[in-house]
Amino acid sequence: xxxxxxxxxxxxxxxAAAERLRALIIEGELAPGAKLNERELCERLGVSRTPLxxxxxxxxxxxxxxxxxxRGAQVVALSREDVRGxxxxxxxxxxxxxxxxxxxxxxxxxxxxxxxxxxMEVTHAxxxxxxxxxxxxxxHDRLNALADNAVLKQTYRTLNARLHALRFRSNLNPxxxxxxxxxxxxxxxxxxARDGAxxxxxxxxxxxxxxxxxxxxxxxxDDKNLQGGTRP
Amino acid sequence: xxxxxxxxxxxxxxxAAAERLRALIIEGELAPGAKLNERELCERLGVSRTPLxxxxxxxxxxxxxxxxxxRGAQVVALSREDVRGxxxxxxxxxxxxxxxxxxxxxxxxxxxxxxxxxxMEVTHAxxxxxxxxxxxxxxHDRLNALADNAVLKQTYRTLNARLHALRFRSNLNPxxxxxxxxxxxxxxxxxxARDGAxxxxxxxxxxxxxxxxxxxxxxxxDDKNLQGGTRP
DNA sequence: CCTTGGCATATTGTATACAAAATGCAAGAG
DNA sequence: CTCTTGCATTTTGTATACAATATGCCAAGG
Numbered sequence: 001x002x003x004x005x006x007x008x009x010x011x012x013x014x015x016a017a018a019e020r021l022r023a024l025i026i027e028g029e030l031a032p033g034a035k036l037n038e039r040e041l042c043e044r045l046g047v048s049r050t051p052l053x054x055x056x057x058x059x060x061x062x063x064x065x066x067x068x069x070x071r072g073a074q075v076v077a078l079s080r081e082d083v084r085g086x087x088x089x090x091x092x093x094x095x096x097x098x099x100x101x102x103x104x105x106x107x108x109x110x111x112x113x114x115x116x117x118x119x120m121e122v123t124h125a126x127x128x129x130x131x132x133x134x135x136x137x138x139x140h141d142r143l144n145a146l147a148d149n150a151v152l153k154q155t156y157r158t159l160n161a162r163l164h165a166l167r168f169r170s171n172l173n174p175x176x177x178x179x180x181x182x183x184x185x186x187x188x189x190x191x192x193a194r195d196g197a198x199x200x201x202x203x204x205x206x207x208x209x210x211x212x213x214x215x216x217x218x219x220x221x222d223d224k225n226l227q228g229g230t231r232p
Numbered sequence: 233x234x235x236x237x238x239x240x241x242x243x244x245x246x247x248a249a250a251e252r253l254r255a256l257i258i259e260g261e262l263a264p265g266a267k268l269n270e271r272e273l274c275e276r277l278g279v280s281r282t283p284l285x286x287x288x289x290x291x292x293x294x295x296x297x298x299x300x301x302x303r304g305a306q307v308v309a310l311s312r313e314d315v316r317g318x319x320x321x322x323x324x325x326x327x328x329x330x331x332x333x334x335x336x337x338x339x340x341x342x343x344x345x346x347x348x349x350x351x352m353e354v355t356h357a358x359x360x361x362x363x364x365x366x367x368x369x370x371x372h373d374r375l376n377a378l379a380d381n382a383v384l385k386q387t388y389r390t391l392n393a394r395l396h397a398l399r400f401r402s403n404l405n406p407x408x409x410x411x412x413x414x415x416x417x418x419x420x421x422x423x424x425a426r427d428g429a430x431x432x433x434x435x436x437x438x439x440x441x442x443x444x445x446x447x448x449x450x451x452x453x454d455d456k457n458l459q460g461g462t463r464p
Numbered sequence: 465c466c467t468t469g470g471c472a473t474a475t476t477g478t479a480t481a482c483a484a485a486a487t488g489c490a491a492g493a494g
Numbered sequence: 495c496t497c498t499t500g501c502a503t504t505t506t507g508t509a510t511a512c513a514a515t516a517t518g519c520c521a522a523g524g
Contacts, residue, residue, distance in 0.1 A: 014477090039504095039505080047478085048479045050282065053506095054286065058293065069242070069485095071506080082383065085381040085382055085384060089381070091328075150314065155321060246507095269475080271474095280508060282509065282510090283509090303475090
């Protein structure tokens with residue numbers, strides 16, 4: 001995301017443990033609502049309880065875990081309301097990113113984004129979903145970078161991680177996919193026109209569509225992610 | 233803020249330590265940039281290193297501390313850019329709260345808010361700054377509560393705490409005070425008219441004014457809070 | 465005079481032992 | 495038969511000992 005500094009990138013033990021746990025949660029190995037046994041996880045990760053507990057604190061701060069006093073930690077189970085709320089906030093954040101990006105974007109940035117957009121349309125035409133997601137994410141990241149706001153970036157990333165823990169490879173049907181691609185093109189054009197308000201509206205709308213897709217998938221499928229929320 | 237549940241409210245030791253540290257930071261006993269010595273703080277707070285370190289993790293997650301591997305924790309020193317960014321995000325969040333509140337507000341809520349607004353204007357007329365701040369906060373909290381979005385509330389509170397660590401009892405001159413009160417009245421009216429877009433714009437503008445006041449105070453005074461940022 | 469290497473000290477990181485609390489089960493009372 | 499009550503076990507919470515790392519000082523070399 002940042003890419004500028006790389007001081008050998010040594011990970012502390014709690015950080016490494018948190019990273020590993022995060023992966024276990026996202027890939028579903030640790031299901032939403034699952035109770036986390038410290039001793040068991042210690043063996044599994046090869047660390048002692050102290051760094052593991054610090055990892056717990058980090059993940060709890062990210063909203064991936066909930067810690068109950070004297071009763072251990074468990075993987076968060078997002079309720080429908082949580083998902084709704086998170087997407088609403090994400091929309092506001094992306095909208096802000098768009099407005100800020102307009103103020104700082106250069107012609108070179110726009111050329112880059114147009115190129116990415118073209119690449120994305122190629123993946124769309126070729127029905128290459130993984131590549132599409134990759135470029136899609138790249139574009140959104142680029143926009144966030146243009147906003148040049150560390151607090152925004154950090155907040156956005158945390159929220160994003162929380163939602164990704166749901167593993168919604170949202171059922172992207174052809175019609176929605178077409179629409180998403182078209183919306184993306186409009187965004188780039190709004191950015192090129194330096195129309196902050198329009199870009200903001202597009203981004204908010206884009207997020208609202210994504211939200212609807214995820215909420216629908218939570219309703220329709222008997223998805224194991226929907227567990228009645230953090231407080232059943 | 234919530235007020236509905238109170239299960240005797242026993243605080244865990246790390247939570248208590250974090251709370252105490254938070255207070256020390258906000259009241260300036262621990263200055264921005266200060267290095268936190270674990271053993272010293274352990275004695276001062278009467279806890280051992282393990283819960284203290286968990287408190288560190290919590291505060292770091294809140295953005296009040298930064299933890300450097302093998303080099304301990306220190307109180308965050310917000311740069312001008314950090315403050316700018318934080319206020320930008322706060323503006324987007326408050327704007328969202330306004331839009332959401334419009335969708336859910338009842339006539340009774342509006343009556344309550346009008347009453348609070350009147351009280352606030354009394355404190356304004358009487359030049360009672362502390363009471364003004366108290367009611368001001370009450371109104372903003374009420375708006376956030378109306379938004380009915382837990383993620384939003386949580387994000388907002390965290391950001392707010394981070395900025396409060398700066399202890400900006402911002403130099404509120406009479407002209408700005410008058411304007412702030414007037415803006416508040418407009419907000420209530422926009423809410424009563426269920427005009428989400430207008431309310432949003434008012435809130436964003438309100439925050440922008442606050443931001444400007446804080447940034448000015450950082451520039452003008454040789455405030456000890458301004459320390460060149462987290463990375464000098 | 466400045467730089468560099470190595471040592472002593474201080475500080476943080478990790479593991480583990482002990483304490484406190486919760487959980488589950490079984491026995492007994494209503 | 496259900497509900498409580500007490501105990502054994504499990505699990506989490508806290509303190510502390512030990513290990514690893516960083517820091518500061520001093521001396522030797524350039």
